[in-house]
Amino acid sequence: MNGTATARATGSPTDTGGVNSALIALIVAVATIGGFMFGYDSGVINGTQKGIEAAFDLGRLGIGINVGAILVGSSVGAFAAGRLSDVIGRRNTMMLAAILFIVSALAAGAANSSLLFIIARIIGGFGVGAASVTSPVYISEVAPANIRGRLTSIQQVMIISGLTGAFVANFALARFAGGSTAEFWLGYQAWRWMFWLQVIPATIYFVALFFIPESPRYLVVKGHDARAEVVLTRLFGAAEARRKVAEIRSSLAVDHHKPRLSDLVDKTTGKIRPILWAGIGLAVFQQLVGINVVFYYGATLWEAVGFTEDNALQINILSGVLSIGACLLTITLIDRIGRKPLLLVGSAGMTVTLGIVAWAFSNAVPAVSGVGVTLPGNTGLIALVAANLYVIFFNVSWGPVMWVMLGEMFPTQIRGSALAVAGFAQWIANALISVSFPSLVLSPGLAFTYLGYAIAALVSFFFVRAAVTETRGRELEDMTG
Template sequence: MKYPFYLYFSCCVAIFGGIMFGFDIAIIAGAIPFIQSYFSWNELQLGWGVSSLLVGCIIGSFGSGYVTNKFGRKRVLIIAAIIFGISCAGTGIATNETTFILNRLLGGISVGAISVLSPMYVAEMAPASMRGRMTAIYQLCIMLGILLSYMTNYFLKDLENNWRLMFISGVVPAAVFFIGLLFIPESPRWLTIRGQKQKALAILQRFYSPAEAQSITDDVEKNLAAHHTAKAGALFDKDSRSSIVLGLILAVLVQLIGCNAALDYAPKIMMAAGFSISSALYFNIFMGVINLIATVIGVVLIDRVGRRPLYFYGSLIMGVSLFFLGFSFHHSLPVLVTLFFLFSYIACFSACIGPVFWTLVSEMFPNAIRSKAVALVSFTQWIFNFLVVWLFPFTLATFGGNNTFYFFAVMCLIQLAIAKFMLPETKGKSLEEIEQFWLQKQRHASPLADNASVKGNALR
């Protein structure tokens, strides 16, 4: 079925938040050698300088659930874009460690909110048949943002005050995101939840026939009637407990497999393997290109193959790659061998785990608690992201690359077991159908069929 351009445009604008996300978390990778010497940091201080962004992400993701419930998806995204631009400029002009860290924290608040709201907005707008693909494109934008940051790092590396220019350049994607947000509608699901059904209908009728729009809002209202209270305690009531627990497990493991630390410290890892600074920044661009291509593959496969197979086989291949990456460090194999396993590990994350995780997080929770549930899971993954990124330089220096990557490999095997025995297939299911699955599961009913029919159209 063909959908109006405005629907695609609205989803794509929200997805663009992923570029800001990727740019901000990765721009520091190339700046690390320069800021470490500028501030005279040791390994733990460097870890704090890098991971301070993630403390802000924890705050932003945790607070976004309440704020977006009150003010809506669109308005909070606009505020996040403004904060992001201010933080990029502030980090670039910082003259002392305190100012630098404060602006990193501010940028993290913005990124944390965007990490919750961009995929949530897309999940609430996109038709069930393309929701996985559209949400996975969010991950593609993250990888595009990472690639842009790597290219920025490389081309600015020989300039005076290069690390300052690296951070200031983030103002550009922030401005583009801000302008785009001015032209998209509020989420009809949020409007319906807030009792503004007529406004929701007016937006939906721009995409669908009046009868289809009415059917969508009726379905949401019926669904909400079964959950007329959405108190904080409802996150762990008997009807939503299974989905929340699984979401939290996935959030912890997606960080303990170490990929975000590897992305943040890729040049440092390459230098530990024997590359010069210039060569490490150069090959970082290649890694960004591979990430982008791998994510495109993930976008193509997620609504064809499904979420569960990608998570399972992605965890398997990543675990194998990490084992050989640790083996390569242990036995000091040629640097290109180490580089191969590093690239295969990160590429597999980009093709499988990254897009599937954010898709599942945006679609697996009941309507009445979705914003709070997504915020809780995002908050959890940001906490573990912070811990892993903060400690990574210390563990790399203290325990060596071999033991560090062996640990990540074990976490991948645990994630594989979770995908095998706990993860349902949500491909092609409406958000309401997914919610019914969790209700049935809680009542010991049969699992969600992999190829069950999809009822209705978008937002159903």
């Protein structure tokens, strides 16, 4: 067997070319653990709310603040990580995020006051924000252009897997303990263990990051061309590595300097670059459609319309499984039909399904017990089906595609800075939707709240048509704007 054949058999590149599929698979697997932690840390709060409400004597506003605390940290973490990844590197930024996940999990479970809990969740938010922007851009910077979309989409699969993992863990702990507020192991309540379990995947994430290389594009930006060529040789072979280093260096040659926020302003017009506005719009609309209401408040929402806690937690698991299936479908489609068509289909589907959910909740009547409301006849089933169809439309489109596009749509020189701003905007929108929801349930009510999300989905359709440029198959060095 000659050298080229051996390389093909082992998945290693040679001097004549070839993609090291094994190394790329390892990189994607490790980097997307950050997505899993993003999902788990975001979703674990769903199912713990009875526990923190009782432990800290919280009202509706207090619940909103405690649930939304992670989002404050996430917005800061996303902004800081976008810039920090340009300074210390993509991999080191992900390592820092893993440490923050561990600290947050331990502190949130041990908190004996609302203030300490909020601080712990803000720390976790720093990690979530950092992982949310760093993982997809890292993957996009090492993946071949022809499969970059599907590899980056795995990030969303892992986010939903993390959410679903949190839902399953919460359900199991509540079932074994006899409720989320019941005592479990070592005399601590089950809701505290829901947070402590996060330490296991967070530790795995931290250790695994030692086994993957730094982003070659970051290394070229920092002037470490030789190191970048070593990484690219491992990925694509020596000849392709030399070509790519030259291509990256050429893309920076026109106006190369240390990346800074001022690069986001077009020097010829004095205005913010249009590509940044497009990125901010994608980031914000992904949240204005209300998806995290389902993931943060799912159990509370379904209990509010007559389901038991046990049933509500099972519905969460169903939503998570459907979300994973939808993301897997996206992986098969995104590099075939492109990003923009998926976004348009998702916007249209979410508009219809959210409208149906709003109609269903408009028929709610007071519960016989006098506490909460119920959905009469088949209305509850219609709401449940429509809500899960909405989750499917989101996760076949805006869920993964937004992160794919943020990771690849910006030119190399501004990628870190643009991600910082777009990521910050995404988490601010997330916080706005999530913190406002408990109050909106009371006034103007669920029907008008979901109608508002439906209107946002409709507007997002026209935004995509007007402002989003397809990036399928394009090399990162060819991105402009």
